Amino acid sequence: MNKRFDVVICGGGLVGLTLGVALGQYGVETAIIDSIPLDNYLSKEFDGRASSIALGSKNLLDTIGVWSNIKSQAQPILQIRVSDGNSPFFLHYDHLDVGDDPLGWMVENRSLRQSLLQKIKEYPNIKQYVPISVKSVDFRNNFVIFNLSNGDKIESSLAVAADGRNSFMRQQAAIKVTEIPYKQTGIVCTVKHEYSHQGIAHERFLPSGPFAILPLANNCSSIVWTEKNSIAPKILNLKPQDFMNELRERFGNFLGRIDLVGSRWSYPLSLCHANNYVSRRLALIGDAAHSIHPIAGQGFNLGIRDCAILAEFIVENCRLGLDLGNDELLKKYQSYRRFDSVMMIAVTHGLNHLFSNHSGALQVVRGMGLSAVNQAPPIKRFFMRHAMGLVGDLPRLVRGEQI
Ligand SMILES: Cc1cc2nc3c(=O)[nH]c(=O)nc-3n(C[C@H](O)[C@H](O)[C@H](O)COP(=O)(O)OP(=O)(O)OC[C@H]3O[C@@H](n4cnc5c(N)ncnc54)[C@H](O)[C@@H]3O)c2cc1C
Numbered sequence: 001m002n003k004r005f006d007v008v009i010c011g012g013g014l015v016g017l018t019l020g021v022a023l024g025q026y027g028v029e030t031a032i033i034d035s036i037p038l039d040n041y042l043s044k045e046f047d048g049r050a051s052s053i054a055l056g057s058k059n060l061l062d063t064i065g066v067w068s069n070i071k072s073q074a075q076p077i078l079q080i081r082v083s084d085g086n087s088p089f090f091l092h093y094d095h096l097d098v099g100d101d102p103l104g105w106m107v108e109n110r111s112l113r114q115s116l117l118q119k120i121k122e123y124p125n126i127k128q129y130v131p132i133s134v135k136s137v138d139f140r141n142n143f144v145i146f147n148l149s150n151g152d153k154i155e156s157s158l159a160v161a162a163d164g165r166n167s168f169m170r171q172q173a174a175i176k177v178t179e180i181p182y183k184q185t186g187i188v189c190t191v192k193h194e195y196s197h198q199g200i201a202h203e204r205f206l207p208s209g210p211f212a213i214l215p216l217a218n219n220c221s222s223i224v225w226t227e228k229n230s231i232a233p234k235i236l237n238l239k240p241q242d243f244m245n246e247l248r249e250r251f252g253n254f255l256g257r258i259d260l261v262g263s264r265w266s267y268p269l270s271l272c273h274a275n276n277y278v279s280r281r282l283a284l285i286g287d288a289a290h291s292i293h294p295i296a297g298q299g300f301n302l303g304i305r306d307c308a309i310l311a312e313f314i315v316e317n318c319r320l321g322l323d324l325g326n327d328e329l330l331k332k333y334q335s336y337r338r339f340d341s342v343m344m345i346a347v348t349h350g351l352n353h354l355f356s357n358h359s360g361a362l363q364v365v366r367g368m369g370l371s372a373v374n375q376a377p378p379i380k381r382f383f384m385r386h387a388m389g390l391v392g393d394l395p396r397l398v399r400g401e402q403i
Contacts, residue, residue: 005031005127006324007314008146008156010134010169012036014051014109015286015303016162017116021064022311024123026403028318031154032126033146035133042114048188048265050108050214050222052077052201052297055101056389057304059400069115075217076102078199082370084355085206089367091374098384102199104297106214106222129154134163137172139280144325157324158314159282162303165272167288173279179272182352184209185232186267186294187225190216191247194256197221203295204250205355205366210295211250220261224294225250226269226356236266269293271349273341277334281325283310290341293348301389302344308395309336315403340392 007023009016012034020032040046053061053074061067067074080103082091095103120126129148137159138145144159161169170177197215204211209226216222225247227235235246244260251258272291277284286303313329322329354366373379385391389398396403 002145002153002155003031004143005029005154005156006318007031007158007160008033008144008154009160009162010137010146011161011163011167011286011288012128012130013162013164013286014112014116014300015307016160017113017120018060018064018066018304019160019162019285019307019311020126021066021116021119021123022060022307022397023314024120024126025064026311026315026318027125028314030126031129031156032120033129033132033134033148035131035149037131038117042110042117044110045263047109047113048190048263049224049267050106050190050216051112051300052214053105053107054298054301054387054389055104056394056398057301058105060304060308060397063397063400063402064119066115066119069118070107070111073111073217074105074107075215076199077104077106077201077215078102080201080203082203083205084363084366084370085204087363087367087370089371089374091370091380093380093384095384097377098381098388101388103201103384103388106201106216108216108222134168137169139173139282141280142323144281157281158329159325160310161282161284161288162286163288165270165287165291167274167284169282170274170284170288173282175279175284176275177272178275179270180349182269182271182293183229184226184269184352184356185229186269187223187227187232187235188265188267189223189225189247189263190220190261191223191251191258192218192220192261193258195254197255206250207356207358209352209356212297213251214297221255223247223251226295229268232266236264267294271345273345277337278330281330283330283333285310289337290345292345293352295348295352296344296387298344298348298387302341305340305389305395305398306337308397309333311397312395312403336393336395
């Protein structure tokens with residue numbers, strides 16, 4: 001007899017773990033499979049990124065009991081300043097224009113992973129298979145069978161693919177994707193600076209791509225520096241002093257002296273959007289469904305909203321004793337999530353396309369656009385509320401309510 005679960009999640013990255021914790025809290029029998037050993041996953045060298053967490057995402061993390069462990073490390077984002085190269089026009093968002101809450105929080109991915117894994121240990125109904133990979137999967141009419149790299153076979157009513165941009169599960173279900181390479185690399189590092197950032201995030205659009213300075217706790221900032229693929233390896237291979245010179249040229253001296261903390265990381269950037277988010281007994285979440293440009297810091301936030309609605313449907317169906325892999329649940333999940341993702345893809349893809357170039361004519365148009373939005377408080381407020389994850393028909397966990 002194979003071991004049987006209600007739900008099997010392939011992929012224990014940030015999104016798979018978030019869904020796991022949400023289901024753990026409501027007693028759903030769940031397995032999470034990930035091929036990366038936990039020690040690697042939690043090491044400092046694994047992932048240098050920090051994520052901007054929107055208010056809606058923070059609500060969910062709070063409701064599933066994870067935020068309390070992250071809170072002390074989370075840096076509130078109070079303002080965002082957007083500028084275009086050396087253009088005098090800019091856009092300025094202030095959290096006070098939409099209420100008392102910050103526009104978001106910056107949290108190191110390592111802290112997020114640690115807190116999610118710590119919470120998962122509290123639930124006996126969650127079984128982790130690590131470091132183990134899914135070797136093949138068989139989507140049957142009434143259940144799904146997973147063949148694991150350790151020789152085990154497990155089965156579930158519903159399979160969830162949270163296995164990232166190159167999702168193996170998505171390929172097994174023959175779901176096609178729309179893919180656009182950006183020919184850009186995201187160079188990521190952390191700097192410590194002399195003066196306080198005062199909770200201000202800076203997004204500078206430079207011809208080779210956006211350059212973001214994102215406030216972290218302890219007087220540090222996370223840098224996401226987008227460069228063309230042809231240039232990025234040269235920058236990454238520079239000697240420390242030369243790397244810092246290049247960085248300082250883009251960063252400026254408004255925060256006084258800056259020093260590198262830790263390593264430099266790089267991430268190839270592309271858009272990858274699944275043509276369907278569901279197929280027989282399978283739901284795609286996170287980057288497996290939609291991997292977007294980090295220009296607006298929204299990839300994980302989209303994934304959190306996938307988790308919120310999918311968890312809501314799973315828990316409701318569980319309480320009613322219904323089959324968790326039923327078509328109605330899957331269709332509802334897809335119809336709830338596609339619009340939000342497509343909108344975010346349009347925004348991130350459009351912004352990157354519009355700003356990552358040398359065109360003088362486009363710079364004039366962009367300047368007019370930034371200035372027009374800056375002087376239109378209702379539009380600015382809408383953009384802020386959207387980035388905070390507060391627009392649309394929100395799942396209960398995102399509203400901070402229990403399912
Ligand atoms: C430079 C950069 C900055 C970003 N900044 C932000 C930000 O500020 N805010 C934000 O919201 N988003 C941000 N993002 C996006 C965010 O990081 C991603 O959307 C998010 O990490 C995706 O998580 P995931 O769990 O879906 O996928 P992944 O992190 O890719 O996890 C997939 C997991 O699946 C496992 N796996 C794969 N195949 C198998 C298999 N066959 N068997 C078992 N396990 C398997 C892998 O080991 C991995 O652990 C950024 C992205 C980049 C590149």
